[in-house]
Amino acid sequence: MSSEVDVNKLYRKVRGKKIFFLFILTLALLAITIISICIGPISISIQDIIKAIFGENPDENLRAIVLDVRIPRVLMAVMAGTCLSLAGVIMQGLLRNPLASPYVLGVAAGAAFGAALAVAFGLQFIFGEYALFMLALVFSLVTMFMVYGLASARGVETETLILAGIAIGSLFNALVSFLIYVSGEKIYGIVFWLMGGLWGADWEQLFIIFPVLLGGIVITLNCSWDLNALSMGDEVAMNLGINVKFSKIFLLTLATLLTAVTVSLTGTIGFIGLVAPHIVRIMIGSDHRFLLPASGLVGAMLLLSADTLSRMIINPAEMPVGIITSVIGVPFFVYLLMKRRKRWWI
Amino acid sequence: MVDMRLRVKDLSFKYSTTDVLSGVNLEVDEHEVASIVGPNASGKTTLLRCINKVLKPYMGTVFIDGKAIVKMNIKELAREVSSVPQIALRSFPLTVLDVVLMGRTPYVKWQLTKNDLEIAEESIKSVGIENLTSKYFDELSGGEMQRVLISKAITQEPKVLLLDEPTAHLDVKNQLEILDLIRNLARNKDIAVLMAIHDLNLAARFSDRIYMIKNGSIFASGSPMDVLTSENIREVYGVEVRTIKSEESIHILPIKPIRSFNQT
Numbered sequence: 001m002s003s004e005v006d007v008n009k010l011y012r013k014v015r016g017k018k019i020f021f022l023f024i025l026t027l028a029l030l031a032i033t034i035i036s037i038c039i040g041p042i043s044i045s046i047q048d049i050i051k052a053i054f055g056e057n058p059d060e061n062l063r064a065i066v067l068d069v070r071i072p073r074v075l076m077a078v079m080a081g082t083c084l085s086l087a088g089v090i091m092q093g094l095l096r097n098p099l100a101s102p103y104v105l106g107v108a109a110g111a112a113f114g115a116a117l118a119v120a121f122g123l124q125f126i127f128g129e130y131a132l133f134m135l136a137l138v139f140s141l142v143t144m145f146m147v148y149g150l151a152s153a154r155g156v157e158t159e160t161l162i163l164a165g166i167a168i169g170s171l172f173n174a175l176v177s178f179l180i181y182v183s184g185e186k187i188y189g190i191v192f193w194l195m196g197g198l199w200g201a202d203w204e205q206l207f208i209i210f211p212v213l214l215g216g217i218v219i220t221l222n223c224s225w226d227l228n229a230l231s232m233g234d235e236v237a238m239n240l241g242i243n244v245k246f247s248k249i250f251l252l253t254l255a256t257l258l259t260a261v262t263v264s265l266t267g268t269i270g271f272i273g274l275v276a277p278h279i280v281r282i283m284i285g286s287d288h289r290f291l292l293p294a295s296g297l298v299g300a301m302l303l304l305s306a307d308t309l310s311r312m313i314i315n316p317a318e319m320p321v322g323i324i325t326s327v328i329g330v331p332f333f334v335y336l337l338m339k340r341r342k343r344w345w346i
Numbered sequence: 347m348v349d350m351r352l353r354v355k356d357l358s359f360k361y362s363t364t365d366v367l368s369g370v371n372l373e374v375d376e377h378e379v380a381s382i383v384g385p386n387a388s389g390k391t392t393l394l395r396c397i398n399k400v401l402k403p404y405m406g407t408v409f410i411d412g413k414a415i416v417k418m419n420i421k422e423l424a425r426e427v428s429s430v431p432q433i434a435l436r437s438f439p440l441t442v443l444d445v446v447l448m449g450r451t452p453y454v455k456w457q458l459t460k461n462d463l464e465i466a467e468e469s470i471k472s473v474g475i476e477n478l479t480s481k482y483f484d485e486l487s488g489g490e491m492q493r494v495l496i497s498k499a500i501t502q503e504p505k506v507l508l509l510d511e512p513t514a515h516l517d518v519k520n521q522l523e524i525l526d527l528i529r530n531l532a533r534n535k536d537i538a539v540l541m542a543i544h545d546l547n548l549a550a551r552f553s554d555r556i557y558m559i560k561n562g563s564i565f566a567s568g569s570p571m572d573v574l575t576s577e578n579i580r581e582v583y584g585v586e587v588r589t590i591k592s593e594e595s596i597h598i599l600p601i602k603p604i605r606s607f608n609q610t
Contacts, residue, residue, distance in 0.1 A: 240502070
């Protein structure tokens with residue numbers, strides 16, 4: 001019982017390890033990013049990439065591939081993966097439920113309905129390619145407000161939120177099925193969108209998602225202590241001086257926005273937002289000051305690796321990335337769960 | 347007049363139309379341990395929740411050192427009052443150190459200072475959980491968890507500490523140790539302790555003052571000897587008891603429930 005304890009030393013040691021972990025993740029992400037730019041239907045060496053971007057007389061074809069196709073796509077994978085993971089961490093922490101994901105409030109189903117609506121009525125041909133994005137975004141936000149509306153009747157309790165999310169989500173899923181059923185071949189494209197993919201990535205999309213991601217990172221990191229307290233329960237958080245009602249609605253809105261924007265651009269890419277936070281929890285624990293950035297990095301890595309694989313497997317065609325994330329992610333996740341040692345790394 | 351550390355004045359609370367607490371008056375001074383006793387659903391937990399502002403009373407005021415808590419925002423209140431709730435906590439993997447340091451939430455912005463860490467260390471030592479700091483909170487035994495939660499509450503540097511059934515689910519030795527710990531913390535750290543507790547024998551032994559609640563009103567208050575009489579217990583609980591006075595405390599032996607007893 002009388003063992004000595006030096007909290008200062010212990011705290012610094014643990015924090016040092018976690019910072020080192022973040023550093024390793026950053027390096028790994030950088031490495032995967034570079035490899036992913038090189039890999040594709042045409043393999044490009046790193047020297048050629050540098051030449052294509054900065055060179056005096058670049059090969060125009062190569063330059064177009066690198067700058068207009070590869071780099072936007074890779075960056076999109078990184079940003080979308082980060083957004084989904086941050087949203088996943090927030091949802092799991094707030095709802096105190098390990099099964100919670102960015103989609104738990106039915107946001108994806110709402111987005112899918114918006115996209116299906118755009119395709120079914122051929123709105124892209126009338127209003128341009130962003131009609132789909134806009135409708136998807138609008139309907140995911142509509143879903144969010146419907147879920148809040150239902151849940152706030154009972155004081156925004158966790159269980160009510162989850163149930164309302166499932167209910168509204170099912171409603172929109174049914175509507176999507178209806179649209180697919182009545183629209184025939186015209187809506188074939190929506191099936192691809194539903195599977196999720198990054199083939200639409202271009203600089204315009206990056207300019208949409210980047211500010212959302214940046215804001216998301218800054219705000220969530222600032223809310224780390226709130227999230228720590230809230231993940232212990234509403235009453236504990238209140239006793240620690242957190243304005244629970246405000247924090248909850250604020251953070252849920254933020255997570256929904258992160259998800260909605262991502263999903264509207266990429267379709268529903270499953271699994272990343274659920275699994276990335278868990279991988280990090282198992283490795284370095286649940287202190288949100290480290291859990292948030294580490295999950296963002298892991299999510300980015302997962303989605304980027306999966307997307308790169310999806311471009312390689314049936315080269316030159318590609319598989320929807322959602323299939324890959326599940327096929328690779330599930331066994332890895334199950335392995336970690338079976339191993340069950342929480343002291344996995346730290 | 348010098349203000350009491352904690353003073354509850356004419357407090358009433360109701361859930362929609364049902365009165366839960368009516369006209370409760372209560373005082374606890376620093377160094378003191380006060381217990382709220384009473385049957386199930388008599389309003390013990392509700393009273394604690396009104397003091398830490400989880401619930402809002404519709405009448406009456408709670409004062410800390412003479413300052414009304416309605417005038418404090420929730421962060422200010424968290425620096426004055428900390429609570430150890432009754433609910434069994436399920437959480438994601440957090441180490442004991444993480445949980446204890448959480449007690450600094452009302453004070454920190456982002457980075458923990460050296461001062462924060464010193465306060466946590468002091469609290470860990472005073473509660474005697476030095477050997478648990480690197481363990482995972484959700485893998486601890488009931489007694490260990492209770493100690494960690496008390497340590498977290500003390501790390502908050504409160505003037506008032508509220509505990510809801512601190513001995514629930516603990517074995518006899520742990521019950522005695524936890525209550526002894528709580529009393530020592532009250533004495534050594536100038537804290538006013540108010541706890542809701544079911545076990546009348548433990549309440550008698552570790553409290554300076556007892557408030558006996560019946561149907562949301564204080565039925566009797568004072569020293570354990572004065573409050574825990576067989577007449578009071580019969581009136582409030584509807585149970586016939588025998589009381590035995592010893593050197594250190596008063597002991598209550600339940601005999602049988604009274605058949606004709608009507609809770610209202």
